[in-house]
Amino acid sequence: MFESIQGEGNVIGRPSIFVRMYGCNLTCSWCDTKYSWVGQERAKEGIDYARMSSKQILQEISEFDASLVTITGGEPLLQPVEHLIKSLVNAGYEVLIETNGTIKPSKELRKLVSIWSVSPKTSNAGFSIKYNLEWLQNVRDYYLKFVVVNPREDVKEILSFLQQRNIDHSKVILQPDGTNEDYVNALRDLMDFAKEELQLRVLPQLHRLVWGHKRAI
Numbered sequence: 001m002f003e004s005i006q007g008e009g010n011v012i013g014r015p016s017i018f019v020r021m022y023g024c025n026l027t028c029s030w031c032d033t034k035y036s037w038v039g040q041e042r043a044k045e046g047i048d049y050a051r052m053s054s055k056q057i058l059q060e061i062s063e064f065d066a067s068l069v070t071i072t073g074g075e076p077l078l079q080p081v082e083h084l085i086k087s088l089v090n091a092g093y094e095v096l097i098e099t100n101g102t103i104k105p106s107k108e109l110r111k112l113v114s115i116w117s118v119s120p121k122t123s124n125a126g127f128s129i130k131y132n133l134e135w136l137q138n139v140r141d142y143y144l145k146f147v148v149v150n151p152r153e154d155v156k157e158i159l160s161f162l163q164q165r166n167i168d169h170s171k172v173i174l175q176p177d178g179t180n181e182d183y184v185n186a187l188r189d190l191m192d193f194a195k196e197e198l199q200l201r202v203l204p205q206l207h208r209l210v211w212g213h214k215r216a217i
């Protein structure tokens, strides 16, 4: 857990408390938080992760000032987060969940969460997934974040993904691969491509621009 500035998506620039859940059900080649899942079959409590109750988490984050709590991972929906989210909302926090979109959240969770940041994976992650994102029609707010490695190929795939699901382009954000060592150049390539070829929004990861690959920033 840490407090910082949200570096991504529609809430970019907002102060936020981050709660990182351990473990993931995917293995994206360009994952920038591999420490949250690599070797998870052998993960040890107290070394790789800490088991905490909602009460303990709330107590710890009450030391921070932000009113927005970002629940991230790994894939946070692998954990039983419902009680925690309910406690956060009751305590007056606004909750954003960052998910890879492979796990459908319960009805109750959909009602509680203010913003869903969903990042579906395209083939540049190293695999292919059949996504069913119909549940997004019943949430309070959401946006889709796509990581682009090769603008020409990836954007074609993203556009077809959106078209098949009838997703409004205003809900979509493209961002360059955060593990690219030449991040600014990758961002420029993506922006050049976007302004000529399509009307999709491009955003950087603010924390990546400012602090590089550091953790908990």
Ligand code: SF4
Pocket (backbone or CB within 6 Å): 024, 025, 026, 027, 028, 030, 031, 032, 033, 034, 036, 073, 074, 075, 100
């Ligand atoms: S879903 Fe997210 S946390 Fe999991 S491997 Fe992919 S990028 Fe990493």
